[in-house]
Amino acid sequence: MKNLVSMKDLSVEQIMAILTQAQAFRDGESSNLTKKYTMTNLFFEPSTRTKTSFEMAERKLQLDVLPFETGFSSTLKGETLYDTVKSLESIGVDAVVIRHEQNNFFDELIDKVKPVIINGGDGTGNHPTQSLLDLLTIQQEFGTLENKVISIVGDIAHSRVARSNADALIKLGAKVNFVCPPEWQGEFNTVNNIDEVIESSDVMMMLRVQHERHDGKTSFSKESYHADYGLTIEREKRMKDSAIIMHPGPFNRNVEIASELIECNRSRIFKQIENGVYIRMAVIEMILKGRE
Structure with a gap:
């Protein structure tokens, strides 16, 4: 694995190796x-969880992290992404995590370019x-993904999460x-109809409504969306x-999910965030180790 830009790049064996290493990092x-x-x-693009967890992962791996603020970079003057990364290569950067709207x-x-490219989300x-x-x-919850029923609910057409999970979950034998x-x-x-899948699902994975990608054409009010497609208390x-x-x-309380459910006993939302650090450590180490 030279770079990581899509789940389609990974075999089942590579996916399992990353999960195993991430769990090992989590275990100390x-x-x-x-x-x-x-x-x-x-x-x-704006990011809280992905950006900060990559930064935490890099520090836990004892890498040198070079600060880069896109809002103050030469891309605002018309520099291409290629020229930006090529410039970073020239000053000695070994790997780049990129999130981009394109x-x-x-x-x-x-x-x-020579630096490792890790996709932090593309459009x-x-x-x-x-x-x-x-x-x-x-996997931590059930020990396996095989034959588990995963229901992904929300703004499917605009979701890179849905696309990446579709590729991976099906590879690993889940029903999606x-x-x-x-x-x-x-x-x-x-x-x-969300009510068709509630009782049979092992995982209810709720997605944010991505208003920024709708060009102002979203036809749902928050209240109607929550009633029709949200994970309500009922x-x-x-x-x-x-x-x-x-x-x-990020989640919109009382839109795709009732506020009371975000930290309920069933919720693994904040555990996902924690796991993000260890997954990103595993990915970075696996790619860089391959270059040693």
């Missing part, structure tokens, strides 16, 4: 890197490390339901006793 294992590396994080931004970088396309931390969270209003179906085969009561709630964040 130290890094096996023998060289000193420098990383930087280029986030051209789908497949990495096509102009892979095999054209509506891919978010591989989010998928990996979701897989780790589910996609639930959304008909106009947010995209290329997915979806169910339009729906939670109908879930399997063993079922869990997940959400990649």
